[in-house]
Amino acid sequence: MTLDETHDPARRSWVDSANNRATDFPIQNLPLGMFTPGSGGEPRPGIAIGDNILDLVAAHQLKLLPESIREEAVFQSTLNALFASGPRPLQELRRRVGELLDAGPTGMIARDCASKLLHNMGSSTLHRPTAIANYTDFYAGIHHAIAAGVQLTPDDPLPTNYKWVPIAYHGRASSVRASGASVRRPWGQRPPAAGESAPAFGPCERLDFELEMGFYIGAGNQQGESIPLELAGDQIVGYSLLNDWSARDVQRWEMFPLGPFLSKSFATSISPWVVTADALLPFRAPAFARPVDDPQPLPYLLDEKDRAEGNLDVILSVFLSTERMRANGEKPVEIMASNARHVYWTPAQMVTHHTVNGCNLMPGDLIGTGTISGPSDAELGSMLELTVGGHRPISLPNGERRTFLADGDEITIRGRCERAGFAAIGFGSCIGTIVAAR
Missing domain, CATH: 2.30.30.230 (Fumarylacetoacetase, N-terminal domain)
Known part of the structure; x- marks a missing residue:
């Protein structure tokens, strides 16, 4: 293209x-x-x-x-x-x-x-744009990985394999919903309270969102075959906004040794419009600039064209609207911003690694980048980071405070591409509203 x-x-x-x-x-x-x-x-x-x-x-x-x-x-x-x-x-x-x-x-x-x-x-x-047979969520935002790791796994905040291999988990395709669908607060096991030996069971108390990009697979590959990096970009039809809702207390208790399960599978929201790879050509960006002491990717994950233009320059924003704000006619407030270029692994690298073992991707499959945070406190992608695990509540203009999401809270993610010499384009909105647990 x-x-x-x-x-x-x-x-x-x-x-x-x-x-x-x-x-x-x-x-x-x-x-x-x-x-x-x-x-x-x-x-x-x-x-x-x-x-x-x-x-x-x-x-x-x-x-x-x-x-x-x-x-x-x-x-x-x-x-x-x-x-x-x-x-x-x-x-x-x-x-x-x-x-x-x-x-x-x-x-x-x-x-x-x-x-x-x-x-x-x-x-x-x-x-929802496609009938999603498979949904995979990567962990490609290194700044989020470090910030979350400090809180969730302080002894090993960034796994030793992180800079060598694109980490991901297979998500639940059946619970992916288009923007506008409500998100019911999930139930699950929570870590034992201080002085207790048994976990608690009940509605999630630390409900969070994750600011991500999602992308869709085109023709895919046959089982037993892989997609080389130089061809992986042709498999990406286009991109949407994605919110991988997360139950942080459930996640903290269940994630060892196999990773998240119920803490992620209850809901994922995606924006309804798929901005094509062709439309995004003016907004390609270089791959993440790795520090000099970081290892170079293994040969199957290394391609000079992908290194030069494998990322996207997408301005990302998150807005919060509480139930009280909407009742009073108040506008949503922007609580954080980031940019898609902060992912450590490019989307093409994710596709190639996903298939290197012969795993077959199918038309319409959805892949998430993982939470995209930047290097500064002004560029965050989750409440976990914004409130430092709930220890630093944020205050909203109407006086309300939040550590994690409350029932009635509505999260809106927006994305827009702007570059001198080109028309600005956007992704629409990815919206979800929290409703009380049953």
Whole structure:
């Protein structure tokens, strides 16, 4: 993939809301998602443009899509088949839709069919993009790994293998939900209280979020085969925002020796729009700058192109809204910010390592980066870090205080790419609201 006319910052759309500088979805973006129109019906694939969604089913029926986009890939209730098409057809789809939405002569046909093609996003229902067969969450944010390790495993805050191998665990795909779904406070075993020998059992008392990016697999690989690093980028269709909700007290008790289980499996939230790898080309960034005394990756995890542009420059923000704030009409408050470029391992390295043993990735599989924190206290990715494990409560503008999340708290994650010489693009929102344990 190379920069082309689809990345031109001067390009404008006949959809007026796409030309608003504040929009996440200008014509230079065109992310993919699944939606149900306000009028009802089955979920169908669409592309976000400003405040609207272009209906890919309608576009196919009007014979407006490229020939490489097969009918059986469009008439689906998930994006799995479309993602399995591979990078070239998806690139052609983005280019063709850009032409249809362009304010110039190429967009005249679609403009005349606007009533059939466009649906208002605000009155539509957005869904999980794919039927996720497998979800893997990495631990690639080194600054989070160190900060969390100091609290969870103080004798060994950063595992000795961390700088050699991309660490991950297999998450629970069945509990991945699209933005907007509520998150019920989980039950579980908690560490024994002071002076007690037995663990406690009850609702989680240290509920947390994790600021992450997620990415989706395209065609995948056959079992027994691996994906070399120089080809791994072609397997990544696009990126979303991800929140891996975490029960920190349950996690602390259960994680040895096999890692998290119930503390993570109860809920994961993802944003509904998948920003394609093609749209993100202007915002590629170098791989994490390893200190001189860090080991170099083993040869199968080392590629000069990936080292030069394997990361993404995505500005990430987390907002908190309490139940009282919403009742009083107060706006959510930004409580932390970070950037996707802080991951120690690139997404392509994660894909390659995931398959080096012959593990087969499947179309629509979801991979999380792990919590993305930066090197300073101003760049954090979880309440665990922000409040130092609950020992340093934060105060909100209305006087409320938090160590971890309370029932009724709503977390919103946003992501945006900005670089001089290019149009800014965004990811929409990843939202989840805590509801009380049953």
